[in-house]
Amino acid sequence: MTRSNAREIAVHLSFALGFSDQTAEELLEDSLSRENFAQLKDEEPLYGEYPNEKQRQYITALVKGVYDHGAELDGYISKYAIGWSFSRISRMTAAVMRVAMYEILYMPDIPAAAAINEAVELARRYDAPEAASFANGILGAFVRGELPPERADAVDTQAEDKKDGA
Numbered sequence: 001m002t003r004s005n006a007r008e009i010a011v012h013l014s015f016a017l018g019f020s021d022q023t024a025e026e027l028l029e030d031s032l033s034r035e036n037f038a039q040l041k042d043e044e045p046l047y048g049e050y051p052n053e054k055q056r057q058y059i060t061a062l063v064k065g066v067y068d069h070g071a072e073l074d075g076y077i078s079k080y081a082i083g084w085s086f087s088r089i090s091r092m093t094a095a096v097m098r099v100a101m102y103e104i105l106y107m108p109d110i111p112a113a114a115a116i117n118e119a120v121e122l123a124r125r126y127d128a129p130e131a132a133s134f135a136n137g138i139l140g141a142f143v144r145g146e147l148p149p150e151r152a153d154a155v156d157t158q159a160e161d162k163k164d165g166a
Helices: 003-017 024-031 034-040 053-068 070-080 091-106 112-126 129-146 149-163
Strands: none
Touching: 003 024, 003 053, 003 091, 003 112, 024 053, 053 070, 053 091, 070 091, 070 129, 091 112, 091 129, 112 129
């Protein structure tokens, strides 16, 4: 399983937290079982491979982090979603942005640009086409507004490289 797949599972679980009265720990215990993956693999190929220990730790860190820092992350989304009320943002796009913001803030080994690029791809996959641009704009503004300049500049440089075809 790739880190991208593990991140996608974390987004699924972070999304599910919004519809459950379970704690993150309870949801993770139920969701990260071999039995659950076996049940889901036929309807969702993402669950065809059971994550190894390192991947389970990564998924767990993301889901618990989003759960524990949900109000903070939602505050950032609201702050940078200029002209939008939080209630207008789809729950899936919000879950994608929460995971990316958590990675950017609390997992320094993950480059901010990688978290943003993955979030944009996930928003594109799970929501309306404009959701990817919306998430990209909010996450870019978040990085420029909340990170030290050297980390924010790395994201801007990578975005410029893509525009230039590098």
